[in-house]
Amino acid sequence: MSEVAAVARSRRVCARAFSAVCAASVAATVLALEARPAAAIGYSANSDAEAPAPRKRGKRAKSAEAKPAAETVSLARPLFAVVSLGGQHISIYNHNGLVDRSVISTGVPGHPTPEGMFTILGRERFHRSNLYAGAPMPFMQRITWSGVAMHTGHVTGHPASHGCIRLPGAFAQKLWGMTRIGERVVIAPYDLSPTEIAHPALPTPKMRSATEASAAALADAGLRDGFADGGAAALIDPRRYAEQLRVKSAAEAAAAAKAATEAAAALNAKRLEAVRASAELKAAEAAEATARAKAEAAAKAADSVAAKRQEVATAKPELSTSDGASPAEAARAKADATLAEARTRLEAARTAYNASDAEHVEAVRRSREAAEAAAAAAKAEKDAQLRTAPISILVSKKNQRIYVRQGLTPIFEAPATVREPERPLGSHLYIATAAGGDGALKWSVLSMPPRIAEARASHKKRGMVEEQRSAAPLGAASSAADALDRIELSDEVRQKIADRLWLGGSMIISDQGPSSETSAVGTDLTVKFR
Incomplete structure (x- = not known):
């Protein structure tokens, strides 16, 4: 019995020791988790990014991921936004009035959101901060290049960001489908409401008749048949006219670019021809120089032979002299013929070179003019696009x-x-x-x-x-x-x-x-x- 009791006591001691080890391990894990900063887990209350949602598994998660991140909303445009720093909300308006509104979180005192009148400058469906350790900023819409944007973030209803305008996830996605680059954003100390205004000093657009627009622009835009002749023709507003100019200028820019490419190719061909003509001229000049040197040498040799023959004839007149041409004279005649042929070839090569050089100069001029025309057409296309x-x-x-x-x-x-x-x-x-x-x-x-x-x-x-x-x-x-x-x-x-x-x-x-x-x-x- 004493042995059984001893064994039981031993087992109880082991169990207590094992429980203590497990408890210590669990406590250490909990302490480690508590000691980790929120940012290390992937979320920070002070971050300009929304806490990442837990991933869903299974078929439903796949179908949810297959849906588009943001759908385009059809609204009367333009839209404009008013951010109320005091009310901590954003209001979206168009001509018909309030379109939507949402609670937000703007900058804390050390990183205030600037007040003023701004514009949406850029948009990224998923952006990472360049200032705050790559913090995710989904559905980012930039309003300054100094780091202020509207994006999905942790929204508390009071200032909590580093200057950005944090939006709830669903609203950020919805707003992404509503707004466009170039639309205005007003950030005010408290809520502002737009009012309609009519005033003679406000700018007015220039409306054009169909006859004022270029026939080519109308044809390229497919609008020539859309206007009736006479005073009943519909007027063309600046935006529609800009679209016509854009189509026309795009066609002209493409044609000018093609002409510039062809002119550059022609210039390259003329450059090669000029190089070849120059090489042929140099070869002809070298051949003429060689032939001239040989002719001069042959002439000297023939003259020398003739002089010796004259000396012999003078000293010994009784000796008969041959009336036929000497080998030296024959060599001289051959050298002279070769020189004449070389000079003919040189003249032809010089004429060909001069013609090729003139054509090359003309090709340079045409290529330069075509390049300038292409640049002007590209500038006109860019301006038409800006319009x-x-x-x-x-x-x-x-x-x-x-x-x-x-x-x-x-x-x-x-x-x-x-x-x-x-x-x-x-x-x-x-x-x-x-x-x-x-x-x-x-x-x-x-x-x-x-x-x-x-x-x-x-x-x-x-x-x-x-x-x-x-x-x-x-x-x-x-x-x-x-x-x-x-x-x-x-x-x-x-x-x-x-x-x-x-x-x-x-x-x-x-x-x-x-x-x-x-x-x-x-x-x-x-x-x-x-």
């Missing part, structure tokens, strides 16, 4: 200038006069949102609040802007209509704008100049308030 994009205008009181871009590319800038320059203009964004039957555009306007400085101070204190509109404004900024009244532009500038203006076109009137985000090609005219 299909919305036009962007900024009138700056600070710089007393107007800036015009299209397709994120500078078009022109010119002087602009702002009456009463000592009085604030404010900052107003006018967007051409719809067109009437006669081609007249309908406009919506968003005016930034005049209390930007107070809003900015509130931002610094709280990390967000609360909707406090009761405080007195900092200055009597102009209303949207008054700002238009104070702008003076030349007729030439207005005509240039009218030639390119259509739906989606926008104009900013502001006390400020273009922001630091506005640089070369690939950026738009934006105003940034901090």
Whole structure:
């Protein structure tokens, strides 16, 4: 019995030891997991990326992955977005009003989301951050090149990002299918609502009759039969005209490129012919020089033989002399004939070389002209392509200038006069949102609040802007209509704008100049308030 009891006690001791080891192992695992930062697991609350969803397995997961990531939504365009930093939501509008709205998370105090008037500059379905260790940013829509974008992220309903605008996953995917590059995004301290505006100073588009458009452009665009002759013909708006120009210029650019290629090939052939003619000329010159040297040597030999014969004849006249030609004379005659033939060949080679050289020079000229024509046609095609994009205008009181871009590319800038320059203009964004039957555009306007400085101070204190509109404004900024009244532009500038203006076109009137985000090609005219 004592042995049995001893064995039982031994087994109980082993069991306790095994349990202790297991408990220690589990505790170590738990502590290790608790010690790991969230970022190491693939998700961080401070990251501008949404936490990765767990993978689904089985047939359902496969069918879900087979669906497209984002579907294109058909809406009346253009769209524009208003981001409320105070309300922490984004609102999408078109001419008919509010399209959609979602809660968001913007930048924390150390990394604030900038206030201002921006543009969607680029889009990537799946992007990784260049600033934050490659953090995933699905459905990214860039609004600055300094690192601010709208994308899928962890949304808390209050500031939580490094400056980006985080969107809930489903809404980010939906927004991706709605928006386009070139559409406007306004980031304000609190919520703004667009209002319709009609004013005689707003730009108007140039409408063309069918007869004003190039017959070639109409034919290339397949629209010649679409217009009736006479006064009842439909007018062509700038966007439609731009499409015609794009088709026409693309055909002309292709033809010019083909002509340039053919001219370059012809030039290469003429260059080879010139090289061959030059080689033949050099060979003929060498042959002529050799023949001339031999003829001169043969002449000297013949003269020497003749002189000796003369000496013999003088010294011994009784000796008979042969009247036939000596071998030296025969060699001389042969050398002279060879020289004459070499000179004939040299003259022919020189004539051929001169002709080939002239043809080569002409081929160079034609190739250069064809290349210049191809470059001009390519430039015209690029300009025609730009014309299909919305036009962007900024009138700056600070710089007393107007800036015009299209397709994120500078078009022109010119002087602009702002009456009463000592009085604030404010900052107003006018967007051409719809067109009437006669081609007249309908406009919506968003005016930034005049209390930007107070809003900015509130931002610094709280990390967000609360909707406090009761405080007195900092200055009597102009209303949207008054700002238009104070702008003076030349007729030439207005005509240039009218030639390119259509739906989606926008104009900013502001006390400020273009922001630091506005640089070369690939950026738009934006105003940034901090």
